[in-house]
Amino acid sequence: MRKTHRPLTTLALALSLFTAALEVTVVSTAMPTVVGELGGIQSYAWVFTAYLLASTITVPIYGKLSDLYGRKPVLLFGIGLFCLGSIASGLAMSMNALIAFRIFQGVGAGAIQPVALTIIGDLYTMEERGRVQGAFSAVWGVAGLVGPVTGGLIVKYLSWHWIFFINVPVAVLTFGLLIAFFHEEVQHKPQQLDYAGAALLCAGVVALLIGVQGIGMNLWALPVAAVLLAAFVAVEKRAAAPVIPMTIFKYPAIAVSSIAGALFSAAMFGATTYVPLYVQAVLGSTPTVAGGMITPMIVAWPLAALLAGKVMLRTGFRPLIVGGLGLTVLGATAMAFLLKQGASLLALQVALGVFGVGLGFASTSLLIAVQTSVGWELRGVATASNMFFRTIGGVLGVGLMGGVMVSQLMKDPSIPLSATNALLGPERGHAIPPEVLETLSGALTTGLTINFWLICAFTLAAFISGLFFPRVQRTAGPPVSTSSAAAPH
Template sequence: MRKTHRPLTTLALALSLFMAALEVTVVSTAMPTVVGELGGLQSYAWVFTAYMLSSTITVPIYGKLSDLYGRKPILLFGTGLFLIGSIASGLSTSMNMLIAFRTLQGLGAGAMQPISLTIIGDIYTIEERGKVQGAFSAVWGIAGLVGPLTGGLIVKYLSWHWVFFINVPVGVATSLLLMAFFHEQVQRKPQRLDYAGAVLLSAGVVALLFGVQGVGRNMLALPVAALMLGAFVFVERRVPEPVIPMSIFKQPAIAISSVAGACFSAAMFGSTTYVPLYVQAVLGGSPTLAGGMITPMIVAWPAAALLAGRVMLKTGFRPLIVGGLGLTVAGTGAMALLLRPDSPIVLLQLAMGVFGVGLGFASTALLIAVQTSVGWELRGVATASNMFFRTIGGVLGVGIMGGVMVSQLIKDPNIPLSAANALLGPDHGHGVPEEMLKTLSGALGTGLSINFWLICAFSVAAFAAGLFFPRVSRQAGTPISTADAAAPH
């Protein structure tokens, strides 16, 4: 059995996370321009939710598969699927094509972040893990710095199609490093994947997303979602190898981390989705300025996460969680108050930075608390379940906000929704009657202002959940070598 080369394996995992981080910053910067070219402002939210939805559904499935068959093959498969989806997204010629291929891209992304973080949990001790997780957060910081600028330059000098193609060389490098330097020995046992649970979970989440948007007949999907998710819980309690073992939620740390993670992710994804849209469509800013508005959050997050990893063994999990989530409330509250045409940009960026500091403290502590609560045989599914709830929170949050935005745009039946696409064109409304443009801009601004208060409300909900976080014991573990990684602990 060959031994894992930890530094180069860690580099491969960092590159994997870099792709995910770059995807957020570059695509958020470019999307208003994409909608301006392809049309379909009413489908704006779906470009994000399709990606997040498909990755959300597959996160717990990939987590379970990694516990059954090993981390390496699942991560390589997910990376390959992500690259195929990236290339196809870059070749899209319509919004429907882009949404479809973003779905394919998300099917691969569901493996990348949770499996990468699980491998870190496998090959590092708890003393090392906090520092490594913090250092990994620096990847998001780098992406936060280069992503908006890169996205703006690509849109200006090349074409928005290239924001998807830049993933390809990074993904190829990641796969080659993993194949050469990460080795694990998995003790295979006769086990079956819970296909019924996977189907019920997928159907329930899709129905829930349609229902929470609250536009027209979509709300009829809510009882369907309740039925599907109720059946999912029923099945998971009875099958021998569930996709998400319900027993892990008996651990208060895991249950509360799931709730808090869902709420703060709704706030985080909502801000990265709709703040750039507000800057471009309402304020008339450039793509680079729009992307630069979320940069302070994405840079402050890893800086705070790095600090959290260093002090966690001294302070414990709870102070970082409660204090961090409190800062997210302060940041998003200030953002909701300040996101107005007459507000100084620097104050908006400061609010986003405070939000990012809070996210860095809380998210790092919550994740490591979850991984500390279980042994190796459940670490993959526990990590994936935590990431699942974070992503589902983001999906539902963006979906709800998309419904709010569209409902404001369709209030006046005399103005076609398609005219709103002109707000995102290169000439910012050229060719649209001034009165119609004023009405559309006002409606969009109202919808987005409501969304910013919803972002604050999600942060408040996360903080409330964090207040119930228990005082988890911080026992130092020993590194688990990849030679005996499959052995129960």
């Protein structure tokens, strides 16, 4: 059995997370331009939610598979699918095709973050884990700096198609490093994946997304989602190898982390999706400026996470969680007040920076608390379940906000959706009649303003849930042998 090279394995995991992080920042920057070229403003949210939905549904499945069959094959499979999905997305010639390929890309992405973070939990002790997880958050900071600028330059000098192609070389390098330097000894268990539970989970989440995005038209999907998700819980309680073991929620830290993670992720994904759209479509800024608005949030997050990793053993988890979630409320409220005509863009960036600091403190502390609450045999599924609730929060939050925006645009039949597409196109709305442009801007402003106050509501609800976080003992278990990424046998 060859030994795992821990530094190079850690580098490979950091690169995999960098690829996923870069995807978020670059696509957010370029999406208004994509809509301007391909059309389909009514499908704007679906480019994000299709990707998030696919990765959300597969996160707990990958987490369970990593506990059953090992981390390495699951992560390699996910990276491979993500790479192929990126190539296909870059070749898309219509909005529907782009959404379909984003689903494929998301199926691969569902393995990257939870399995990579689980491997870190396997390889490092409690003392080391706080520092390493904080350092991994710095990957998001680098992506936050590089992503908006890269996205703006690609849109300006190349084509939006290249925002997906840039993932390929990083994914290939990561794949090679993991094959060469990460080795694990896994004791395969005679268990099978709970296919019935996985199918019910997929159907329930899809129905829930359709319901929240319908805004009156598809509300029938909400009771359908309730029935399907209730059936999922019933099946999981009886399954021999459940996708999400209901028993893990007996740990208060995991239960509260799941709720808080879903809520703050709805706010975070809402901000990264709709702030660039507002700045470009309503305020008339360039794609580079629009994408750069979220840079302070994405940079402040890892810096705060690094600090949290250093002080966590002294302060405990709870002060960082409650304080961090309180800062998200402050930042989101300031953002909602500042997103209007004539407001200072610098002040808006400061508000988003405060928002990011809060996310850095809270998210890192919540994740490490979850991993500390369980042993190796449940760490994969516990980490993946936490990631699942975060991404499901992002999916539903972005979907709900997309429904709000489209409903405002459709209220006035005199506004053709093609006019909104033209507003985001290369002519920047010059071909739109002045009276239509004024009505369109008003409707778009109203819809997006409602969304920014929804972001505030999500952060407030996350803060309230964080008040119920228990005191978790900060134990420091031994690291896994570098000759094996699995439990020692």
